[in-house]
Amino acid sequence: MTAEVLARLQFAFTVSFHIIFPAFSIGLASYLAVLNGAWLWTRDGRYLSLFNFWKKIFAVAFGMGVVSGIVMSYQFGTNWSVFSDKAGPVIGPMMAYEVLTAFFLEAGFLGIMLFGRSRVGDGLHMLATGMVALGTLISATWILAVNSWMHTPAGFSIAENGQFVPEDWWQIVFNPSFPYRLVHMVLAAYLTTALVVGGASAFQLLRAPGHTVSKRSLSMAMWMLVLVAPLQIFAGDQHGLNTLEHQPAKIAAMEGHFERHEGGVPLVLFAIPDQQNQKLDYALEVPHLGSLILTHSWDGQIPALSEFPVEDQPPVWIVFWSFRVMVALGFAMLGLALWGLWARWRGRLYSDPWLLRACVALGPAGFVAVLAGWITTEVGRQPWTVYGLLRTSESHSPLDLPALTTSLIGFVTVYFFVFGAGTFYLLRMMRKAPDTPRLGLRDGPIRTAGIMPGPTMTSGERSD
Amino acid sequence: MLGLELSFIWAGIIAFAVLVYVILDGFDLGVGILFPLAKTEQERDVMMNSVAPIWDGNETWLVLGGGGLFAVFPLAYAVVMPALYVPIILMLLALIFRGVAFEYRWRTKRWKRLWDFAFFGGSLVAGFSQGMALGGLVQGIEVVDRGYAGGWWDWLSPFSLLTGLAVATGYALLGATWLVMKLEGGVHDRMRRVAQPLGLATLVFLGLVSLFTPLQDEVYFQRWFSGGSLVFSVAVPVLVLLCAAGLWKGLRGGGDRLPFFSALGFFVLGFIGIGISFYPMIVPPSLTIVEAAAPDSSLAFALVGTVILIPIILTYTAYAYWVFRGKIDPSEGYH
Numbered sequence: 001m002t003a004e005v006l007a008r009l010q011f012a013f014t015v016s017f018h019i020i021f022p023a024f025s026i027g028l029a030s031y032l033a034v035l036n037g038a039w040l041w042t043r044d045g046r047y048l049s050l051f052n053f054w055k056k057i058f059a060v061a062f063g064m065g066v067v068s069g070i071v072m073s074y075q076f077g078t079n080w081s082v083f084s085d086k087a088g089p090v091i092g093p094m095m096a097y098e099v100l101t102a103f104f105l106e107a108g109f110l111g112i113m114l115f116g117r118s119r120v121g122d123g124l125h126m127l128a129t130g131m132v133a134l135g136t137l138i139s140a141t142w143i144l145a146v147n148s149w150m151h152t153p154a155g156f157s158i159a160e161n162g163q164f165v166p167e168d169w170w171q172i173v174f175n176p177s178f179p180y181r182l183v184h185m186v187l188a189a190y191l192t193t194a195l196v197v198g199g200a201s202a203f204q205l206l207r208a209p210g211h212t213v214s215k216r217s218l219s220m221a222m223w224m225l226v227l228v229a230p231l232q233i234f235a236g237d238q239h240g241l242n243t244l245e246h247q248p249a250k251i252a253a254m255e256g257h258f259e260r261h262e263g264g265v266p267l268v269l270f271a272i273p274d275q276q277n278q279k280l281d282y283a284l285e286v287p288h289l290g291s292l293i294l295t296h297s298w299d300g301q302i303p304a305l306s307e308f309p310v311e312d313q314p315p316v317w318i319v320f321w322s323f324r325v326m327v328a329l330g331f332a333m334l335g336l337a338l339w340g341l342w343a344r345w346r347g348r349l350y351s352d353p354w355l356l357r358a359c360v361a362l363g364p365a366g367f368v369a370v371l372a373g374w375i376t377t378e379v380g381r382q383p384w385t386v387y388g389l390l391r392t393s394e395s396h397s398p399l400d401l402p403a404l405t406t407s408l409i410g411f412v413t414v415y416f417f418v419f420g421a422g423t424f425y426l427l428r429m430m431r432k433a434p435d436t437p438r439l440g441l442r443d444g445p446i447r448t449a450g451i452m453p454g455p456t457m458t459s460g461e462r463s464d
Numbered sequence: 465m466l467g468l469e470l471s472f473i474w475a476g477i478i479a480f481a482v483l484v485y486v487i488l489d490g491f492d493l494g495v496g497i498l499f500p501l502a503k504t505e506q507e508r509d510v511m512m513n514s515v516a517p518i519w520d521g522n523e524t525w526l527v528l529g530g531g532g533l534f535a536v537f538p539l540a541y542a543v544v545m546p547a548l549y550v551p552i553i554l555m556l557l558a559l560i561f562r563g564v565a566f567e568y569r570w571r572t573k574r575w576k577r578l579w580d581f582a583f584f585g586g587s588l589v590a591g592f593s594q595g596m597a598l599g600g601l602v603q604g605i606e607v608v609d610r611g612y613a614g615g616w617w618d619w620l621s622p623f624s625l626l627t628g629l630a631v632a633t634g635y636a637l638l639g640a641t642w643l644v645m646k647l648e649g650g651v652h653d654r655m656r657r658v659a660q661p662l663g664l665a666t667l668v669f670l671g672l673v674s675l676f677t678p679l680q681d682e683v684y685f686q687r688w689f690s691g692g693s694l695v696f697s698v699a700v701p702v703l704v705l706l707c708a709a710g711l712w713k714g715l716r717g718g719g720d721r722l723p724f725f726s727a728l729g730f731f732v733l734g735f736i737g738i739g740i741s742f743y744p745m746i747v748p749p750s751l752t753i754v755e756a757a758a759p760d761s762s763l764a765f766a767l768v769g770t771v772i773l774i775p776i777i778l779t780y781t782a783y784a785y786w787v788f789r790g791k792i793d794p795s796e797g798y799h
Binding site for chain 2: 402415
């Protein structure tokens with residue numbers, strides 16, 4: 001174990017946990033804004049029930065995202081101080097803008113969104129909900145600008161002291177891979193949320209068939225899936241072409257493409273990459289399909305791994321397989337979306353037990369796909385922190401091994417305990433169906449001739 | 465020349481962000497430190513609900529402090545973080561426990577006491593670690609070739625333990641006076657009583673830290689006991705005593721808000737004291753503000769937005785505080 005390996009393990013571990021929560025809370029914040037808007041627009045109590053139900057789940061997920069995010073913002077310095085010193089002048093201002101434009105916005109309005117409806121009135125409460133949703137999207141924009149710059153650096157020069165000096169901020173922020181990465185990630189967040197909402201609603205419907213509130217949320221989630229799953233596959237394809245242009249070694253690793261194939265690049269469905277001997281074992285291939293997807297021609301060529309020095313190749317096995325997991329899940333999501341569309345047409349969306357079970361089974365698929373996609377892109381960047389310019393082996397802090405070992409053990413223990421408990425609470429909250437709205441005086445047909453039937457709405461009681 | 469000015473403006477902004485963090489998260493960490501003093505379930509609920517809508521915004525200033533340092537003084541960030549590795553990691557782990565406790569404790573009956581303890585322990589360890597980190601910074605960090613050159617326990621000393629205790633005690637005072645301002649009934653009266661010894665202890669710690677700080681470095685000594693800054697050396701203690709008088713007057717029945725704002729005064733003055741010692745260093749004894757600053761193109765880009773955004777942030781943060789103004793209604797909360 002070297003300091004570099006330990007620093008990488010720690011970063012990979014903490015960021016893997018962290019990325020799960022934003023992937024969920026970006027989508028959920030937008031969903032809450034839609035629900036709140038739909039409630040104000042239609043005064044249909046089902047939307048308010050859903051808002052109050054998912055609001056609490058959002059609060060728990062957001063809390064976990066905040067605390068794991070603070071760790072990330074300090075870890076650049078604690079474990080990657082050389083990287084921080086050199087890349088800080090470029091990356092730091094973007095991260096500062098993330099704090100100023102996104103984190104404060106979310107945090108400032110979160111309290112009002114969660115606790116303030118009765119204090120500020122519907123209009124301002126809607127504004128607060130919208131601001132929280134906007135904050136999550138702005139946050140994603142900045143952090144993906146940072147991440148994309150590390151993959152496709154642009155708009156800088158290098159000073160004598162080794163620091164990257166910003167020359168053109170427009171080029172830095174809108175670096176070549178940024179638009180693709182941003183779209184891919186935001187769509188992933190929306191897909192993840194749609195799958196979770198759909199899975200929870202399907203579970204509730206399996207337990208309480210015909211529950212009107214769960215039917216509404218399942219319907220919304222399945223529409224979202226129909227909309228986003230095909231879009232995401234298209235966006236992923238475009239992102240892949242962009243990566244081929246700027247990071248060909250990564251694409252070659254994703255495809256397991258060690259040597260050039262003269263007639264055309266096959267698509268490898270299954271194989272065991274053997275990086276030491278620079279070949280694929282047990283390959284199951286579809287001839288020419290790789291060329292067709294990546295170059296949109298029958299015999300187009302892409303650079304092979306053999307054209308890069310071994311020390312500049314990413315770890316092939318990890319990238320090859322994580323990419324396949326992501327793609328397979330993407331197509332499974334598309335399949336579920338089409339199945340849902342078919343069932344809706346046949347009037348069986350809420351009652352087909354196999355469809356509902358499939359929704360439950362794919363409920364966590366978004367998280368797995370996000371993690372797999374993240375591993376593909378980040379491990380694929382290796383052996384660089386700033387692609388082609390700053391090696392990972394030259395980026396870590398001058399720290400003693402025991403310091404890194406102890407902190408890694410600390411993070412692993414605390415994360416599994418704390419976020420394990422959080423996941424348990426989230427699952428328990430989602431298991432119970434949202435409260436059914438009771439019609440009250442204000443919202444229902446006026447029959448009671450002025451006699452108060454009690455509180456207008458009952459939802460949002462203690463969950464246990 | 466431009467670079468010189470920009471880096472000093474930025475040093476001011478970072479100092480401001482850290483000060484805002486210390487006074488805002490200071491009181492809500494303090495509420496956590498005082499959590500065991502609640503006698504009933506309901507007292508714990510209102511104590512937590514007095515900060516639940518705002519703690520996240522308060523903690524964001526910590527991210528701005530760290531993120532801002534990374535953005536405009538990357539070299540200082542790269543040197544300080546490995547040097548203060550242990551207290552920083554401790555603080556991060558503690559903040560995890562404390563942050564999730566706000567939601568978790570409402571989600572379970574069986575484990576509620578555990579998350580109550582996490583809220584208390586996380587707040588205490590976070591405050592103590594921040595204090596130790598401060599002490600570690602004040603006593604100086606060894607830098608060679610743009611990197612930290614010491615070991616991972618160099619920060620630990622009687623002085624950093626003293627500053628750790630000082631900050632944790634000060635946070636508890638902030639928490640107690642905040643609760644005096646925000647609550648009513650039994651817990652309010654108890655906090656009023658607790659705030660007196662806490663105020664006294666904070667004053668003693670403030671005195672001890674001030675006494676030992678000039679001994680950490682020749683430069684501090686010069687700064688405090690000679691030349692033009694002697695005016696400050698006299699003014700700061702006088703103002704501290706004024707705040708102490710305000711605190712006592714408030715706690716003896718002179719209004720529920722006065723103690724909180726007097727306690728904030730302690731922190732502002734202590735902070736100014738550190739500023740007097742440090743200037744123009746950012747990482748004593750070897751890195752100045754100018755040396756650690758990022759290139760002008762970074763400083764200018766970040767400054768444009770910051771100057772526009774900070775007033776906006778302060779406005780809506782103030783609005784959020786205004787929405788939740790007044791004494792806490794025990795029946796409120798969304799749980």
